[in-house]
Amino acid sequence: MSIEQLLARAALVCQQREVRFTPTRQNVFCLMAQHKGAISAYDLLEQLKTLEPNAKPPTVYRALDFLLTQGFVHKVESLNAFLFCEHFDEHHPMQLLICNDCGLVIELHDAAINSAFEQQALLHGFAIINQSIEAHGRCQQCSSAA
Ligand SMILES: [Zn+2]
Ligand SMILES: [Zn+2]
Known part of the structure; x- marks a missing residue:
């Protein structure tokens, strides 16, 4: 787009x-x-x-x-x-994969991850207001270049 x-x-x-x-x-x-x-x-x-x-x-x-x-x-x-974010029309679950080498950020929209996280929080009587799920590592391109 x-x-x-x-x-x-x-x-x-x-x-x-x-x-x-x-x-x-x-x-x-x-x-x-x-x-x-x-x-x-x-x-x-x-x-x-x-x-x-x-x-x-x-x-x-x-x-x-x-x-x-x-x-x-x-x-x-x-x-x-x-x-x-291109998906601004609707509220969406979000997880981020961040490449430490090139800075690429991949946005994931897996509702299952967020609801599992929420359920675990609820088990502790914890109400999440906002959350960020971010992972650092190396992207496919940087991995194959090494
Ligand atoms: Zn987004
Ligand atoms: Zn990379």
Whole structure:
């Protein structure tokens, strides 16, 4: 799916949710959509400055907050970075596989993993509010290159 198509879909979602998809939010959305793998807020700010020279850290953090709330991006907790998600139309279970060598992040959507996790938590009387399931290792390409 092209950036234009993704942007159009996101704009529609925002319209339905009655939230404002401002030009800065759209710029950050497009930068995230073009980026392969996870990106830190700092690197994102450097890229945004090429489009908006006056952009400051709060500019990026506010835009990222918005994108996170709408489900357009995910936070990669173990990298303190952000990952674009094409599946923003619906809430979905998520697990991440992160390559330590090339930085590739593979997003999995296995509902069984999350529900098993939730059931284990319930056995301990624990109610999960938010969770991140992330694994680090080496991707197929990096494994075969070694
Ligand atoms: Zn996702
Ligand atoms: Zn790799």
